[in-house]
Amino acid sequence: MNCISLKRMENSMKSFGHEYNNMRKILVVYYSLEGNTKMIAKEIAGYLGADEEEIRPLKEIGTGFSKYFWGSSQVLMKKKPEIHSLQFNPENYDTIIIGTPVWAWTYAPPIATFLSKTNLKGKNVAFFSCHGGQNGKTFQNFKDETSESRIIGEIDFFEPLTKNKEDSLLRVKKWCDELLANL
Numbered sequence: 001m002n003c004i005s006l007k008r009m010e011n012s013m014k015s016f017g018h019e020y021n022n023m024r025k026i027l028v029v030y031y032s033l034e035g036n037t038k039m040i041a042k043e044i045a046g047y048l049g050a051d052e053e054e055i056r057p058l059k060e061i062g063t064g065f066s067k068y069f070w071g072s073s074q075v076l077m078k079k080k081p082e083i084h085s086l087q088f089n090p091e092n093y094d095t096i097i098i099g100t101p102v103w104a105w106t107y108a109p110p111i112a113t114f115l116s117k118t119n120l121k122g123k124n125v126a127f128f129s130c131h132g133g134q135n136g137k138t139f140q141n142f143k144d145e146t147s148e149s150r151i152i153g154e155i156d157f158f159e160p161l162t163k164n165k166e167d168s169l170l171r172v173k174k175w176c177d178e179l180l181a182n183l
C-alpha cells in the first residue's frame with residue numbers, strides 16, 4: 001500500500017472515532033462531585049470513542065454548603081482519600097485524559113489518590129478541569145505530578161453544566177481534534 005492510500009485510510013478512520021481509538025487506546029479518567037466534570041468527561045469519551053473511568057471515593061463529602069469546608073480541608077491537608085477499585089487498568093492505555101473539578105485552586109483529592117497509585121511514565125497525558133472562575137495551579141500541579149509523561153493538552157471549563165453548556169461542548173470537540181492531531 002502506498003503513502004497516499006495509507007493517509008486516506010487514516011483520515012477515514014479519524015471520522016469513525018471508535019474504531020480509530022481501538023488502535024490508539026484512550027482512557028478518560030475523572031472525578032466529579034456535582035456533575036460538571038462528568039458531563040465533559042462523557043462528551044470527550046463519546047467523541048473519541050474512549051473508555052471512561054469515574055473515580056469514586058469510598059466516602060464522598062456531600063453536596064451541602066459544608067462541601068467547601070471539607071473539600072478544601074482535604075486539599076490543604078494533602079489528603080488522598082481511599083477510592084473504589086478501578087474498572088480499567090491505565091497500564092493498558094497509550095493515552096490518559098484526566099478530568100477534575102478545581103478545589104482550592106488545584107485538582108480534587110480523589111485525583112491525587114489516582115495519581116499516587118498510577119504509573120503514567122511515557123504515556124500521553126491530557127488534563128481538563130471545571131471551575132467557578134479560578135483554575136489556580138491546577139494544571140501546573142498536574143504537570144509536576146506527571147513529569148515523566150508526554151503532556152498533549154489541557155483545557156478548563158467555567159461551570160459548564162449551568163453557565164456555558166453549548167459553548168463548552170463545542171470547545172470539547174475542537175480540543176479533542178487537537179489531541180488526536182497530537183498523538
Ligand SMILES: Cc1cc2nc3c(=O)[nH]c(=O)nc-3n(C[C@H](O)[C@H](O)[C@H](O)COP(=O)(O)O)c2cc1C
Nearest residue numbers: 032033034035036037071101102104105132133134
Ligand atoms: C471544596 C470545593 C472547592 C472549590 N474551589 C474552587 C476554586 O478554588 N476555584 C474555583 O474556580 N472553583 C472552585 N470550586 C467550584 C468547583 O470547581 C466548580 O463548581 C466545578 O464546576 C465543580 O465540578 P463538578 O460538578 O464536576 O464537581 C470549588 C468547589 C468545591 C466543592
